[in-house]
Amino acid sequence: MKQRTSILYLCIAIFWQIGCASVMVTNWVPDDSNFKERPVRVLLGYASEEEIFKTTGELIVKDANDLTIKRAYDFLSLNPTAIKAPISIQSNAEWIEYKGISYRGTILLKPINGKVFIINLVPIELYLLSVVPSEVSASWPKEALKAQAVCARTYVVKEMLNRKKQEFDVDTSTNTQVYKGKNKEHKNTTEAVFETEGLILIHKGQPIQSFFHSNAGGYTEDPANVWGNPVEYLKPVPSEYDKDGDQYAWEDKWKTDYVNQSLRDLGIGEVQDIVVANRFPTSRVNELEIIGSTGTKKIKATEFRKKIGATKLKSTRFGIRKEDSGDFYVKGLGSGHGVGMSQWGSFAMAKSQFNHKEILQHYFKGIEFARIVSK
Structure with missing residues (x-):
């Protein structure tokens, strides 16, 4: 009987592995026939002073009509106040350096409403x-x-x-x-x-x-529970393997002055205590009650995290208590x-x-x- 059971489990395991290995892959056809050739537009920042671009070889500046308006070798300096229409910078090397970082593709400088957007155009x-x-x-x-x-x-x-x-x-x-x-x-x-x-x-x-x-x-x-919009394929699931990773469990201590400064705009005076009001089924905090010297306010944990700072409150799966010193001790699970x-x-x-x-x-x-x- 044991041998038959072992063979059965072996067959199930083999079938499961074959099934997983043969997950069907279909095709996705974008409505835009040129989508695959369209570059990703990555915002690098906004030009605020003389901007310097480098490469090994030639840098070519072109206007919106793809006409070359300037050439430079290894080094190019541009004054954003002089940029009145979109220009692109290309290189005959495979990269362009901007503020110490090398980027593949093309750099686009585009003036919009008084700002010059610096955008990296790069294939997906x-x-x-x-x-x-x-x-x-x-x-x-x-x-x-x-x-x-x-x-x-x-x-x-x-x-x-x-x-x-x-x-x-x-x-x-x-x-x-x-x-x-x-x-x-x-x-x-x-x-x-x-x-x-x-x-x-x-x-x-x-x-x-x-x-x-x-x-x-x-x-x-x-x-x-995070952004207010349910999504069919994003239902909560157990993630037990998290415990083997970094930032699974963490703790921190917040000084009273830091908490007061972070929550000052609630308008309830000096923070006396912070209490978890309720939680979601996943054990993440839904709302907290902030007790102040001049009033009390209930606040969503996602908003509370923004005010305290994501580096201080790594996730909303946490507990909090006030210590005798007046500081707040926080202990939580996960990050993000x-x-x-x-x-x-x-x-x-x-x-x-x-x-x-x-x-x-x-x-x-x-x-x-x-x-x-x-x-």
């Missing part, structure tokens, strides 16, 4: 060569890097679709995706990008909002908003032999895998 796959190692360590297991590549590709594609009438698609910070230019590229993450080339996540035929964060602290969160893929969860899952598709299917429910193809 080349953009990802920097984003993936900027978001996670290149030393991570290959399947975690591939999961991050697919997640990041899907995210930027969705932003490109949503923001096509805006001046840029993404910036270089955690507001969108971290992007540190060519300097950050690494062969491990480059391989992960190339091996998943064009692969994105879709739901009902369209790219999803593939949010991700550092560590879910054991359970992901419903976006309705908690929606979508936990990066440290994906790391630990990859170490436990889950592949990138299995990782993504765990965090995004009811999704399909698709390749971007032209019409």
Whole structure:
């Protein structure tokens, strides 16, 4: 009987592995026939003084009609006050250096309402060569890097679709995706990008909002509880592998002066106490009651985190108490908003032999895998 049972379990395991390995990949055809050739528009910043661009070789400045208006070798200086119409800077090398960071593609300088936007125009796959190692360590297991590549590709594609009438698609910070230019590229993450080339996540035929964060602290969160909008494929899921990653558990102590300064605009005087009013089913805090010397206010935990600062309050899965000294002791789990893929969860899952598709299917429910193809 034991032998039959062992054989049964072996057959189930083999079937499960074959099923996971053969996840169907469909095609996603954008409405815009030129979408695959369209570059990502990355906002690098705004010109405020003389701007210097460098490369090894020739720098070519062109106007909006693609006519060359200036050439320089190795070094180019531009005064933003003199820029009255969009210009682009190209290089015969594969990069342009700006403020110590080398960027692939083209640099666009575009004056709008008194500001000169500095935008990097770079193909999607080349953009990802920097984003993936900027978001996670290149030393991570290959399947975690591939999961991050697919997640990041899907995210930027969705932003490109949503923001096509805006001046840029993404910036270089955690507001969108971290992007540190060519300097950050690494062969491990480059391989992960190339091996998943064009692969994105879709739901009902369209790219999803593939949010991700550092560590879910054991359970992901419903976006309705973070931003107010429910999303069908972003339901909370257990993320037990988080415990093996950085920033799973943390604690901090906040000085009274820091708390008072951070919450001064609530208009309730000196903060006397901070009490958790209620929690979501995932155990993240929903609301807190701030008790002041001149009044009491209830505040959403997401707003409270903004006021205190995300580096001080790493997630809303926390507890807080006031100590005899008047300082506040805080202890929590996880780091980030908690929606979508936990990066440290994906790391630990990859170490436990889950592949990138299995990782993504765990965090995004009811999704399909698709390749971007032209019409």
